[in-house]
Amino acid sequence: MPALVAESLDKSFVTGTVRTDVLRGLSIEIEAGELTLVSGPSGCGKSTLLAILSGLLKPDAGRAIALGEDLARLSPIELERFRLHHTGFVFQGFNLFPALDALEQVALPLGYLGLDDATARARARRALEEVGLGNRLALRPAELSGGEKQRVAIARALAKEPQLLFADEPTSALDAANGQIVIDTLHRIAKTHGATVLCVSHDPRLVAHADRVLAMEDGRILADSRAEPAAAGRG
Amino acid sequence: MVPLARKTLVYEWRRFLPSLFAVAFSGLLLLVQAALVLGIFESAAVYITRSGGDLWVGHPGTQSIELGRPIPNDTEIRLRMDPAVARVEPFIWIDGDWRGPSDRGGLSVFVSGVDTRADAMVFADVLPATLRAMLDEPDSVIVDRADLAKLGLGIGGRAVVNGHRVRIVGVANGLRALGGVNIVASLETARRLDNDHGGTEVAYYVVRLRDGADADAVRARLQPTTATKRYEVWTRGAFAHRAVTYWMFGTGAGLGVVLLALVVFCVGAIITSQTLMGAVAGSIREYATLHALGVAFGDLRRVVLQQAGWVGAAGLAVGGVLTAIVIVLAKHHDVPVQLDAITVAACAALVMGIALVSGLAAVRALRHADPAMLLR
Known part of the structure; x- marks a missing residue:
């Protein structure tokens, strides 16, 4: 069974009297254990697709099914619980709390999962080591570079051990080297943790690192291509 | 659990300083006002409370000692x-x-x-x-x-x-x-x-x-x-109470005290809530991220209320110290001031009320912590 299913999704936004159709009958299935990249120009609806598949937004029509759950059937509380237990997010802005050091940023959501302090901290340390920040645990955001901050954000999502990991333009604020590290990390998470990684980006550098690339325009999928095994395995 | 509320408060103390001062000065105003009013009105009964004896006998209906008539x-x-x-x-x-x-x-x-x-x-x-x-x-x-x-x-x-x-x-x-x-x-x-x-x-x-x-x-x-x-007979306590009540309510001063306390409460709450709202708004993307990660709104609300609680407690401590200084100075200059445990407790409750009401107002700013906004 695919991890994420979009069935004939429609979504439009109304600004004043102007109605913009963002998604038009979009259907797609996304598999676990892969890094799937949705690419396209800004305004093509890719972030809206991610928001709907992650349960942050409700579609006007159609169904979004995540891990076999029809998200429209869940109450707001159930949706919170679903996201808490199954999903991780990485956003374009890193959105780290200025007051917390790297270890605390990552351990914070784990506390809400019900883990005790020692377990949360151990798991947070493992996640930070996995993204190569084992020697940066005690630093606050102000003391970290942009790339390091984004890796802390990834570790924060990863430490929850989610089955679904959503990333929205994770590299757009980063230079080439840091962008490379971030995309490699996301790819590795899909492979080693068997997670479903759905990444939305207009950054052409990422295409080469994705297992599957969905090209979007005007609310529709234009092309669905799989990378060569050799190319995807690189990284 | 990572103490987010406390850590943020300590790290971003400058941001919270205005609310702390608002709470501290509210506390100072309430306490000093209460001390002055109690001090002044207790002095209406000073002849009774500082005398011995069990009963006072005076002209029927005498409301306060200085209104005494021959019997x-x-x-x-x-x-x-x-x-x-x-x-x-x-x-x-x-x-x-x-x-x-x-x-x-x-x-x-x-x-x-x-x-x-x-x-x-x-x-x-x-x-x-x-x-x-x-x-x-x-x-x-x-x-x-x-x-x-x-x-x-x-x-x-x-x-x-x-x-x-x-x-x-x-x-x-x-x-x-x-x-x-x-x-x-x-x-x-x-x-x-x-x-x-x-x-x-x-x-x-x-x-x-x-x-x-x-x-x-x-x-x-x-x-x-x-x-x-x-003539009429009162117990000592009852006669003293009569005198204080006469001055407190007979002169309208009591109502003034209540009104002023209300004003202090409102001003304190408005300033404190504005600052706390500003602090929440400043971290709104971080809160939205936590919400995206599945942290419930109720838990985010608790973080804001905790911050309000800490601001209240710290403000109360600062206000308490300032009040103590003012009281000592007042006593030194023979200004009648008086505080008892109940009054201090009531003022403290009012000050924590200011912090709590402000926290509840600031919680409303969390409505904007919609994770979907992070995806635009």
Whole structure:
């Protein structure tokens, strides 16, 4: 069974009297254990697709099914619980709390999962080591570079051990080297943790690192291509 | 659990400083106001609370001690007839016109005539035996230290009261009361100063009961039952309470206090909530991220309320210290201030209320923590 299913999704936004159709009958299935990249120009609806598949937004029509759950059937509380237990997010802005050091940023959501302090901290340390920040645990955001901050954000999502990991333009604020590290990390998470990684980006550098690339325009999928095994395995 | 509220508060203390000051000053205003009002209105009862005795007997319906009117002399006999009464002490209370140094003009004063025996009940806490004994000298009076400046005289100074010469032989602390300057004299001197009643009538009798007597029961027994009472009997506590209540509510000051407290509460809450809202708005993307990761709104709300709670507690501590300083300074300058545990607790509750209400207002700013906004 695919991890994420979009069935004939429609979504439009109304600004004043102007109605913009963002998604038009979009259907797609996304598999676990892969890094799937949705690419396209800004305004093509890719972030809206991610928001709907992650349960942050409700579609006007159609169904979004995540891990076999029809998200429209869940109450707001159930949706919170679903996201808490199954999903991780990485956003374009890193959105780290200025007051917390790297270890605390990552351990914070784990506390809400019900883990005790020692377990949360151990798991947070493992996640930070996995993204190569084992020697940066005690630093606050102000003391970290942009790339390091984004890796802390990834570790924060990863430490929850989610089955679904959503990333929205994770590299757009980063230079080439840091962008490379971030995309490699996301790819590795899909492979080693068997997670479903759905990444939305207009950054052409990422295409080469994705297992599957969905090209979007005007609310529709234009092309669905799989990378060569050799190319995807690189990284 | 990572203590997000506390860590943020410590790290971004500058952001929270205005709300801390708002809370601290609200606390200071509430406490100092309460201390002043209590201090002033307690002084309405100062003659009662600083005297001994169990019962006070005075003119029927007297609301506060300075409103005393003469009562019949045979009252003393009636009181003494009760087996539970151990001692009856007259207390003369007359109005006086004080003429001191010529550059000061006249002053309205109250003259208290008291028993000068060492174990007298009236002003037992204010006048030590040696000071009291000085009043045996004819035409001698004692005033409050804080009133000396107003009278323009020192110890040994001479003045004229109701046309009779008097001399200040000593000063005491705690005679300052509402309504005017208080002059203490012996019963004999006070009678000489009383031109209106020929020095034969007294305003109050203070009664000490025998050990083990039930003050309420004796009061009920001594209370006249006829339709037109010639005097009325109160327990000491009840009479003191009557005086404080008269000044607090009879003058409208009590309502003023409540209104001012309300204003302080509103202003404090508005400033504090604005600052807290600003702090929430400043971290709104981080809160939205946590919400995206599945942290419930209720948990985010708790973080904001915790911050409000810490701001309240810290503000209360700062306000408490400032109040203590103000109280010490006030006491040093003989400004009547008074605080009791209940008042402090009430003010503290009000201050924490300010913080809590502000926190609840700031929670509303969390509505904007919609993770979907992070995806635009």
